[in-house]
Amino acid sequence: MRITASLVENNSHVFAEITLKDFNSVWYNFDRVIQRSKPTKIMKVIHILKTFVLATVILTSCQPNQKEENSSEIAKEHNDTVFNDKDDEKDADFIVNAVAANLSEINLAQLALTKSTDSEVKKIAGMLEADHTKVLNNLTGYAATNGISTPTTETPEATKDR
Secondary structure (H helix, E strand, C coil): CEEEEEEEECCEEEEEEEEHHHHHHHHHHHHHHHHCCCHHHHHHHHHHHHHHHHHHHHHHHHCCCCCCCCHHHHHHHHHHHHCCCHHHHHHHHHHHHHHHHHHHHHHHHHHHHHHCCCHHHHHHHHHHHHHHHHHHHHHHHHHHHCCCCCCCCCCHHHHCCC
């Protein structure tokens, strides 16, 4: 992210730029620019710069993380680095996909349990939750004994329509 503030007065340019990654060196350069400019310009630039920095910090800290983490992809990438054999990688990918699918099924069953008013729907949702939880426990146990990384959340695609 880059923040720029510039002021032109009487054909004299005062320019300051802040990159949040290298904040200290930018402040050093900004101080050098200020030392060469008039006091009235200094105050205007400092005010503009402080406003930009404060606004940027507030806006970036209040925004949710734009990139959704996909724990399935992270688990697959980790497994690809751990397993050298293609068959082992395929087995690990199957486990990752099965765990992610079961997590989605459990979450959907829990959603049906909380949102539905029909007793039959709640009964089926309870069975689905119990069955998929059992399968999930078996899969994660197998993965743990075989050194396979598994996702901790369902995929973003599974939650997209909710």
